[in-house]
Amino acid sequence: MSAVDRPKEQDLVEYRVERILEEANTDTRIVVLARQDGVPDTFPIWVGAAEGNAIKLALDTMITPRPMSHDLIKSFAEHLNITIQRVVISDVKNSTYYAMVHVANKGVERTIDARPSDAISLALRAPCPIYVTQDVLKRRSTTNLDASKDIGAPEVQET
Amino acid sequence: MITQMHVKGLMFDPYNNAYIVVLRDEEHSDMLPIWVGKSEAGAISMSLENVTPPRPMTHDFMKSFLDAFNAKVISVVITDLSEHTYFSKIHLMYEDSEYTVDARPSDAIALALRSNAPVFANNSVITKQSSEELEQWLENLKPEDFGKLDS
Numbered sequence: 551m552s553a554v555d556r557p558k559e560q561d562l563v564e565y566r567v568e569r570i571l572e573e574a575n576t577d578t579r580i581v582v583l584a585r586q587d588g589v590p591d592t593f594p595i596w597v598g599a600a601e602g603n604a605i606k607l608a609l610d611t612m613i614t615p616r617p618m619s620h621d622l623i624k625s626f627a628e629h630l631n632i633t634i635q636r637v638v639i640s641d642v643k644n645s646t647y648y649a650m651v652h653v654a655n656k657g658v659e660r661t662i663d664a665r666p667s668d669a670i671s672l673a674l675r676a677p678c679p680i681y682v683t684q685d686v687l688k689r690r691s692t693t694n695l696d697a698s699k700d701i702g703a704p705e706v707q708e709t
Numbered sequence: 710m711i712t713q714m715h716v717k718g719l720m721f722d723p724y725n726n727a728y729i730v731v732l733r734d735e736e737h738s739d740m741l742p743i744w745v746g747k748s749e750a751g752a753i754s755m756s757l758e759n760v761t762p763p764r765p766m767t768h769d770f771m772k773s774f775l776d777a778f779n780a781k782v783i784s785v786v787i788t789d790l791s792e793h794t795y796f797s798k799i800h801l802m803y804e805d806s807e808y809t810v811d812a813r814p815s816d817a818i819a820l821a822l823r824s825n826a827p828v829f830a831n832n833s834v835i836t837k838q839s840s841e842e843l844e845q846w847l848e849n850l851k852p853e854d855f856g857k858l859d860s
Contacts, residue, residue: 601767604767617811619816622799623770625810626771626774626801626810627774629810630780632778646763648764651770653774655778658778660778662770662773662774663773665764668765668770
């Protein structure tokens, strides 16, 4: 499935950000998503420190004195009357997760390619639901694992 | 009164472990240094160096977000300096209406560079910052203090 395909509703599983973990001595954070439909499952995504901090600020509903980058995107949406409908972790390729942000304005829907960290950061602020496609859930633990990680995958491949 | 500024570059400030975005006017008579964090500097540096990352970074996504509905960044204005914090506004054009959105200068500049939009500064802000002390400090910076952006 390519990143631009729109998954059907039944193919989407809702997740919620459970917590942000710090990896000792590294510049990465782990965003832990928890499945919401009763099936016990967590879905970890490795992100950079700045990206993890942006998510943590929203998760802890911290009000910063000045708008952070994702607050600004939300502010754009509010000014232009754009509704942030949902974000979908839609693909995994070469150990990198891909996300789509679904937005709408006056009945016109658009999907925007994003890193999961930006999508999740925005979802928490919108707020809007976060989904993972069944396709990604099937493929995450088999062929698309970064050998250095036990579970999940980073959103940007380390170089 | 506002003056158009150009993003001349980024410097590492070893004393504060931060980065400085250097804005200058066309005649190079005025300078506006803005201290930003590491990830904010990274977002600006990628644009200055025309680096296309494999995946959209936050401000690339921000631009896609506006592009999705044909909203255009017209300009960015550094409007104010209050208690050591710069304030800025992003001017957007969307469906024949103009919108003004409050932003941190780092976000505004990172977005302006990606949108080919001009950056302006209120003259009051430029004046406030041109202290001799600061210029002296900048003059004393060694070449190796430049370009230490390792993000």
